Amino acid sequence: MKYVDEYRDSKLAKPLVAELQRSVTKPLRVMEVCGSHTMAIFRNGIRTVLPEGFELISGPGCPVCVTSAPHMDAFISMADKPGVRVAIFGDLFRVPGTSGSLAHASSRGAKVDIVYSPMDALELAIKNPEDLVVFLGVGFETTTPGIAATIMSAKIRNVKNFTVFSTHKVMPAPLEALLSDPQLKIDGLLCPGHVSSIIGAGAYQPLVDKYNLACVVAGFETTDLLNGLILLARQVGSGKIAVENTYPRAVTWEGNARAQKMVYEIFEPADMEWRGLGVIPKSGLKIRENYSDFDAEKRLDITLPEAEEAKGCRCGAILKGIDTPIACHLFDTRCTPANPIGPCMVSSEGTCAAYHKYGRS
Amino acid sequence: MSQKTILLDHGSGGLASQELIGNLFLKYLDNPILRGLEDSAVLENQPGKLAFSTDSYVVDPIFFPGGDIGKLAVHGTINDLAMRGAKPLCLSLGLILEEGMDLVDLEKIIQSIAQSCNESGVPIVTGDTKVVPKGKGDKIFINTSGIGFVADGIDISSLNAKAGDNIILSGTMGDHGITIMTRRAGISMDGKLESDTMALHTMVAKLLDQLPEGIHTMRDPTRGGVATSLNEIAANSKLSIELKEEDLPVTPEVRAACEILGLEPLYLANEGKCLVVVQSDKTDQALAIMKGCKEGKDAQVIGKLVEGKAGRVVINTPIGGSRVVTPLHGEPLPRIC
Amino acid sequence: MCLAIPMRVTKVSGDPDDFTTSQIATVDADGISKEIRLDVVDRWPEIGEYLIIHAGFAIHTLEEKVAKENIELIRKMAEAMPEELLR
Numbered sequence: 001m002k003y004v005d006e007y008r009d010s011k012l013a014k015p016l017v018a019e020l021q022r023s024v025t026k027p028l029r030v031m032e033v034c035g036s037h038t039m040a041i042f043r044n045g046i047r048t049v050l051p052e053g054f055e056l057i058s059g060p061g062c063p064v065c066v067t068s069a070p071h072m073d074a075f076i077s078m079a080d081k082p083g084v085r086v087a088i089f090g091d092l093f094r095v096p097g098t099s100g101s102l103a104h105a106s107s108r109g110a111k112v113d114i115v116y117s118p119m120d121a122l123e124l125a126i127k128n129p130e131d132l133v134v135f136l137g138v139g140f141e142t143t144t145p146g147i148a149a150t151i152m153s154a155k156i157r158n159v160k161n162f163t164v165f166s167t168h169k170v171m172p173a174p175l176e177a178l179l180s181d182p183q184l185k186i187d188g189l190l191c192p193g194h195v196s197s198i199i200g201a202g203a204y205q206p207l208v209d210k211y212n213l214a215c216v217v218a219g220f221e222t223t224d225l226l227n228g229l230i231l232l233a234r235q236v237g238s239g240k241i242a243v244e245n246t247y248p249r250a251v252t253w254e255g256n257a258r259a260q261k262m263v264y265e266i267f268e269p270a271d272m273e274w275r276g277l278g279v280i281p282k283s284g285l286k287i288r289e290n291y292s293d294f295d296a297e298k299r300l301d302i303t304l305p306e307a308e309e310a311k312g313c314r315c316g317a318i319l320k321g322i323d324t325p326i327a328c329h330l331f332d333t334r335c336t337p338a339n340p341i342g343p344c345m346v347s348s349e350g351t352c353a354a355y356h357k358y359g360r361s
Numbered sequence: 362m363s364q365k366t367i368l369l370d371h372g373s374g375g376l377a378s379q380e381l382i383g384n385l386f387l388k389y390l391d392n393p394i395l396r397g398l399e400d401s402a403v404l405e406n407q408p409g410k411l412a413f414s415t416d417s418y419v420v421d422p423i424f425f426p427g428g429d430i431g432k433l434a435v436h437g438t439i440n441d442l443a444m445r446g447a448k449p450l451c452l453s454l455g456l457i458l459e460e461g462m463d464l465v466d467l468e469k470i471i472q473s474i475a476q477s478c479n480e481s482g483v484p485i486v487t488g489d490t491k492v493v494p495k496g497k498g499d500k501i502f503i504n505t506s507g508i509g510f511v512a513d514g515i516d517i518s519s520l521n522a523k524a525g526d527n528i529i530l531s532g533t534m535g536d537h538g539i540t541i542m543t544r545r546a547g548i549s550m551d552g553k554l555e556s557d558t559m560a561l562h563t564m565v566a567k568l569l570d571q572l573p574e575g576i577h578t579m580r581d582p583t584r585g586g587v588a589t590s591l592n593e594i595a596a597n598s599k600l601s602i603e604l605k606e607e608d609l610p611v612t613p614e615v616r617a618a619c620e621i622l623g624l625e626p627l628y629l630a631n632e633g634k635c636l637v638v639v640q641s642d643k644t645d646q647a648l649a650i651m652k653g654c655k656e657g658k659d660a661q662v663i664g665k666l667v668e669g670k671a672g673r674v675v676i677n678t679p680i681g682g683s684r685v686v687t688p689l690h691g692e693p694l695p696r697i698c
Numbered sequence: 699m700c701l702a703i704p705m706r707v708t709k710v711s712g713d714p715d716d717f718t719t720s721q722i723a724t725v726d727a728d729g730i731s732k733e734i735r736l737d738v739v740d741r742w743p744e745i746g747e748y749l750i751i752h753a754g755f756a757i758h759t760l761e762e763k764v765a766k767e768n769i770e771l772i773r774k775m776a777e778a779m780p781e782e783l784l785r
Contacts, residue, residue, distance in 0.1 A: 001613075001616070001617060001620065001703070001704070001727050001728055002704065002706070002727075002748065003704040003748055003760060003765060004620070004703065004704060006769055007769070007772070008679075010607075010679030010680060011776075012772055012773060012776045013679060013680045013776075014679075014680055014681065015776040015777070015778065016680075016772075016775060016776050017680050017681060017682075019775060019776070019778050022778075034700050035698055035700075036698055036700035036701060037700075042684055043678075043684060044678055044680060044682060044684075045676075045677070045678030045680055045681070045682020045683045045684050046680070046682055047682070047684075048682040048683050048684070049680060049681055049682040062698065063698065064698065089695075089696060089697045089698075089753070090623075090694030090695045090696045090697075091694075091696045091697060091698050093694055094691060103691075114694055114695065115548075116548045116621075116622065116695050116753065116754055117734075117735075117753045117754025117755065118753065118754070119735060119754050119755075120548075120754070139697065142700055142702065142752050142757060143697060143752065143753055145737075145738035145755065145757065146735070146737075146738060146752070146753050146754065146755035146757075148738070149717075149735060149737035149738050149755065152717055152737070153717070153737070156717060156718050192700055193700055194700040194702045194750070194752060194757065195700065197702075197750065197757050197758045198757060220700065222678075222679070222680060223772045223776070224772070226680075227771070227772050227775050230775060246768075246771065247768070248764050248767060248768050248771075249760055249761075249764055249765040249768040250702075250750050250758050250760070251758075252740075256738070256739075256740040256757060256758060257740065258738060258739065258740050259738040259739075259740065259757060262737065262738050337687075337690045338690045338691075356687070357684075357685065357687050549732075550730050550731065550732040551730070551731045551732070552726075552728075552729045552730035552731055553729050554730070613728035613729065614728055614729045614730055616728065617703075617727040617728035617729070617730040618730050620703045620727070621703060621705075621727075621730065621732065621751070623701045696701065697701050697752065697753045698700065698701060
């Protein structure tokens with residue numbers, strides 16, 4: 001595959017591993033903001049060749065992980081309503097609420113459809129006019145523009161039975177919340193690749209200015225990741241801190257203005273609850289009043305239940321990078337991929353799932 | 362028959378059932394034993410040890426590029442027998458049909474079953490048909506059971522795998538699994554994706570005839586993919602397995618489709634492939650035999666068994682790193698993250 | 699959050715400034731082709747160009763010149779050039 005294979009070339013990657021070793025002149029702690037980075041780093045075996053002194057911790061960039069328990073419970077209760085057909089990304093299917101998941105709801109007869117794109121959910125609504133289709137909106141800025149465009153398309157095509165339950169979140173906001181916690185000590189951020197396609201590399205400049213954090217935007221192929229880690233090590237070593245964009249083929253400084261405009265047309269900022277982090281002001285998106293026909297919360301008159309976090313689950317601290325999964329005494333004992341307690345274990349990119357799948361060496 | 366769909370009567374054992382058997386099943390599946398329509402098939406004994414396997418097929422959609430549920434049902438049970446070193450002798454065919462199923466579709470599937478049986482030389486000698494009310498089934502479910510014979514001196518089992526043995530995969534991974542996935546509503550894509558469903562017993566017979574002592578274990582990596590089968594072999598033999606990522610065979614089309622949906626070929630079902638665990642000094646020979654067969658033309662050594670933590674499967678990545686490959690916890694699902 | 703892959707454009711339809719038209723491209727990679735949406739892509743693509751696709755939507759049109767620079771960045775790093783490569 002073009003623009004993919006050349007970035008996986010081991011002839012380039014092997015020297016980069018050596019260069020990474022050389023680049024760590026000062027010990028450093030870097031947060032992988034994006035869950036897909038966590039997974040790619042494990043999958044490529046980079047974790048096992050990371051030099052001494054380079055510590056990587058996982059951050060809050062896993063949209064499923066940070067979906068709060070009340071939201072999960074609301075998703076499941078919606079699915080259980082007669083006349084409702086819930087459409088989801090596959091990632092959500094096995095995430096547990098306080099009692100069961102959408103997979104369990106499906107097994108008791110709820111209509112749960114797994115889709116590849118939100119547009120597929122719109123097509124489902126058109127094909128099934130007797131159902132109210134609710135697309136469960138999770139995701140950061142990479143995904144929100146597509147959801148916004150789908151709502152716009154639904155309005156233009158006058159589809160009356162398509163709605164979205166928005167739990168969408170925006171990226172720089174939680175980083176601010178994390179960085180202001182004195183327990184958290186990091187030197188740099190490995191910034192998300194595709195979220196940055198939308199928001200632009202420039203979005204991280206305020207973090208550099210305020211917290212003197214090394215910020216490197218990286219892609220997901222082996223050489224992209226190694227290159228990104230090398231530059232982080234060099235920044236910390238030299239003290240020359242800046243935003244560096246090592247993924248220019250997908251990311252510009254300004255980002256994607258057209259996508260941003262589409263999001264702004266349909267959504268407006270809202271306070272949003274993040275699992276483990278509590279409510280962060282203006283960290284989420286809600287559907288604007290003039291598109292309220294497509295807002296599942298309004299159409300179905302949903303009140304979020306008061307849900308309790310599972311006792312002993314340390315997902316919150318793990319997301320903040322304060323603990324690793326190994327510090328949670330539920331990890332791999334009561335909480336396993338087959339029987340997950342917190343979303344960090346269910347999500348394919350969740351920190352605990354990644355540790356369980358790739359990290360037990 | 363002027364009837365267009367399956368009725369409950371077709372499963373009741375009365376005249377309607379007999380019509381179905383006579384006009385449809387025997388039309389295509391004809392052989393002396395089946396034609397007898399006795400309550401059981403009585404067969405000639407063969408030398409060696411008796412092997413017996415069963416599998417049920419509920420795939421949706423029932424027709425897909427490269428095959429259909431009928432073909433799958435014949436090849437699947439033949440392969441399960443072959444994986445223990447047995448020469449398959451014959452199959453049973455159990456059908457559970459949903460009331461309202463299109464008879465044209467049923468005829469196509471029976472034809473396909475007959476063709477697969479004829480090509481593989483393994484007949485259906487006994488069968489059964491039931492019909493469930495509409496909504497209580499999903500068009501057609503199939504069970505095939507099969508018997509075969511393992512020649513004396515042949516002992517193929519995951520318990521026999523030894524440290525130092527090499528692992529050969531007979532061809533590319535994930536073809537069947539990704540084909541079925543992309544045929545489901547909402548995830549359609551165009552391209553040369555087709556199921557790899559195929560009977561492997563002829564290739565296995567060649568392998569065992571020429572290397573009766575070098576082959577320790579065989580497995581066909583169906584649901585759960587190569588990753589799950591390797592985990593089973595590692596667990597049963599109480600050894601570890603090391604794979605080389607660059608040696609895992611995947612077609613460009615399957616890889617692209619997997620990239621789009623966020624799936625890994627290692628976990629996707631294969632219906633015409635086998636893993637062969639072979640003694641290290643017989644590996645080149647085994648590989649040559651397999652590559653000489655059409656069923657194994659893309660065969661490749663993908664890894665080996667080593668002493669280590671029992672049940673662990675590790676992939677060595679091109680950068681000199683590694684990661685653990687755990688068995689599947691549920692069905693692979695398309696994802697965006 | 700970030701599964702997206704580059705695919706090549708073989709067909710384009712719709713008007714970028716008019717959302718009542720269906721803004722669709724057909725893209726392919728290694729013989730697999732799919733229809734995806736162009737409603738939120740930053741620059742309207744030409745046939746033969748590559749798009750980064752996420753969940754059925756194009757989020758970025760690749761600039762060939764920039765892609766060449768990107769791989770050069772990495773190649774230089776692999777050859778261990780001493781100077782740092784800032785934005």
